[in-house]
């Protein structure tokens with residue numbers, strides 16, 4: 348284990364040094380690690396579609412946690428605001444920012460009822476946060492995010508697709524699955540393609556992308572023992588243990604499927 352930790356830190360240092368060379372930093376010496384491909388996509392897209400007549404004000408909805416994505420925006424010279432419903436998550440993000448010198452205006456609050464004036468930000472995004480809302484609440488959150496966007500501003504949103512596999516947990520309304528994450532009850536909402544489109548009828552959609560990420564390594568390394576341990580007796584799609592064990596044979600279907608949408612406020 349110590350060996351592994353040493354290798355990881357060497358690799359992180361190399362990434363940090365390369366990133367410092369390729370992107371101007373704004374008052375911070377640290378380089379926030381890109382923790383997920385989705386985050387890399389966000390940053391790539393914001394460079395590609397952003398700017399035209401927009402100032403660098405950004406709001407992250409669901410901004411908490413120990414590696415806050417807002418750090419990347421601070422490095423790029425944005426005025427950064429973030430809101431999260433969990434005080435603990437806000438504290439984690441604030442501690443990260445303080446230790447590394449990022450200026451992030453973080454507060455506790457709910458993306459379904461944002462405590463900001465209309466037309467406050469040029470960019471509003473959420474990253475794997477709105478997926479914890481019901482579908483009705485997703486509509487409320489998108490309306491709120493749109494309200495606080497300046498005209499012409501860009502909304503970046505992420506939706507998990509019903510093509511995700513396996514869909515675990517207990518399904519209440521269609522596509523809304525209740526389950527546990529780190530021992531805490533959470534919802535995950537999964538959307539049909541036309542449901543995603545229906546949230547953006549009043550926007551100009553600038554870009555949309557549906558990505559299937561297959562996980563062959565996970566398929567190969569998931570033993571039957573581990574698979575058995577993940578059996579959830581409350582699962583709707585795999586109601587019996589026999590159904591779950593049969594799904595083990597299909598595990599090459601392991602897939603993270605999600606939509607990313609960039610929509611402009613008209």
Ligand SMILES: C[S@@+](CC[C@H](N)C(=O)[O-])C[C@H]1O[C@@H](n2cnc3c(N)ncnc32)[C@H](O)[C@@H]1O
Pocket residue numbers: 408409410411412414415416430431432433436456457458459473474475476477479480
């Ligand atoms: C999986 S974490 C993602 C955190 C961060 N966006 C990231 O990508 O690292 C989901 C976050 O959404 C927050 N969240 C869930 N429901 C929310 C709501 N209604 N309003 C604001 N934040 C919410 C959770 O507290 C949690 O911090």
